[in-house]
Amino acid sequence: MIKDQKWVWQLSEWPKFVYDGKLLAPALAEAHWMHGMLAGKSQTIGFEGVQQIALDALVDEVIYTAAIEGVRFPRELVHSSVVRKHEFSSSRTDSRNVDGLVDVIDDAIAHADQPLDADRLCRWQSALFPGEVSHTLKCVVGHFRDGHGHMRIVSGSHGQEVVHYEAPPSSDVPKEMARFLQWFDDTKPTQKQPQDLYYDGFARAAIAHLWFECIHPFEDGNGRVGRAIVSMALAQSLRETTGLYSLSCQLFTARNEYYEALNSAQRGEMKVSDWVKWFIGQSTKACAIATKNIDQIIEKRRFWEKVQDSALNERQKRVLHLLLDTGSRTAPDGLNAEKYMALTGVSKATATRDLSALVNVGQLCTHGVGRALRYYLELNFREAGPHPAPCVKG
Incomplete structure (x- = not known):
């Protein structure tokens, strides 16, 4: 003082x-x-x-x-x-x-x-x-x-x-x-x-x-x-x-x-x-x-209301719940087939098919191509910050 x-x-x-x-x-x-x-x-x-x-x-x-x-x-x-x-x-x-x-x-x-x-x-x-x-x-x-x-x-x-x-x-x-x-x-x-x-x-x-x-x-x-x-x-x-x-x-x-x-x-x-x-x-x-x-709670509710009539299997529901509840902690760089396999224990073919189906019905969007292909929840993608290209919906 x-x-x-x-x-x-x-x-x-x-x-x-x-x-x-x-x-x-x-x-x-x-x-x-x-x-x-x-x-x-x-x-x-x-x-x-x-x-x-x-x-x-x-x-x-x-x-x-x-x-x-x-x-x-x-x-x-x-x-x-x-x-x-x-x-x-x-x-x-x-x-x-x-x-x-x-x-x-x-x-x-x-x-x-x-x-x-x-x-x-x-x-x-x-x-x-x-x-x-x-x-x-x-x-x-x-x-x-x-x-x-x-x-x-x-x-x-x-x-x-x-x-x-x-x-x-x-x-x-x-x-x-x-x-x-x-x-x-x-x-x-x-x-x-x-x-x-x-x-x-x-x-x-x-x-x-x-x-x-x-x-x-x-x-x-x-x-x-x-x-x-x-x-x-x-x-x-x-x-x-x-x-x-x-x-x-x-x-x-x-x-x-x-x-x-x-x-x-x-x-x-x-x-x-x-x-x-x-x-x-x-x-x-x-x-x-x-x-x-x-x-975020409201967005999650709207998300589930939008997908409640979709024919999701239990694997897809579990991964969507993880992405909604933990966001970037589950997939900090986005979700790919390998990460999906680790979360669900399925083969790569099944992982790719599950992810493609989620994109087609609008629950996930994608960014990148080939080995750089990543999947995001639309709301998580918006929160993740700027990207070099827009997220593509199914």
Whole structure:
């Protein structure tokens, strides 16, 4: 930090964060438009489709909010925990850390209408560290930090440490958290909300995350708890009890920018338009990715509706399913006879005949000739990028 520059909590205006609504209006309009697109398209895939999107989003949120902190959870383990919880199963996975984080994120979204208080936050943080001790810092969990002095976020070797952030002293945490939680409750979206307490939902989530991270009330787990607060704030403003996209997945992708944006907003002044704008942009990108996923679901449905009357054998159906579900991972350079043989175990003559039949009825298209001949699903071909020649349909 520049000499004599203060952390935001040291300023006389603390904690009155402000942002320029006019400056952020275009970014906010785009974020709300993209979320509206996501919500609208989700209605076209039916209840089961929406449930699957929500489940995948929750799995991603758990995986990536942990990954941002350097904690790696296997997808199959997280998926199993989420499914069991949503099936109201009393059994859990073999990883209490996974189950704990699933519980936290799910509670933040599904019960966003319930008050957020110190006890609830402490239960969230405790759930991240089964056994009542953080293995990262070897500290007791389940309550606000109560050590002496300040908490510092540092990097570098001993004697050459770089201080990235210094939080308020532990003795101030109860007071600071009481003020934060009162603000969070006062600004909760309601139909009778006073104008001076109104915040756009995305801006409120951005400020809530920044404010919580500035206080840094726990010895460990502040990032994960802070992003759970973001999930709760967005669920409140968007009136959703299930999340349709994972913001943490996008934040993980841009994690260097994420750290820089947060760190910049934690010093200097209470005007945080840059931070809020950056946060809104990441929310828009996360919504756009989820919307694209729904578009792919719709395209797959249309594909199967188009081919449902075709006389496909089981081999052809299995390969089409693989191409639809895994795309380039199954055939990164397109499908050829040899790859089809490996997938189905048939002879080259049968593979060629099956592929030609799929081209003739319009389920595959081709590119190249001779040894370079490749077969593509039309939608996968479009996603694969530019080619020197068009894909040829049957």
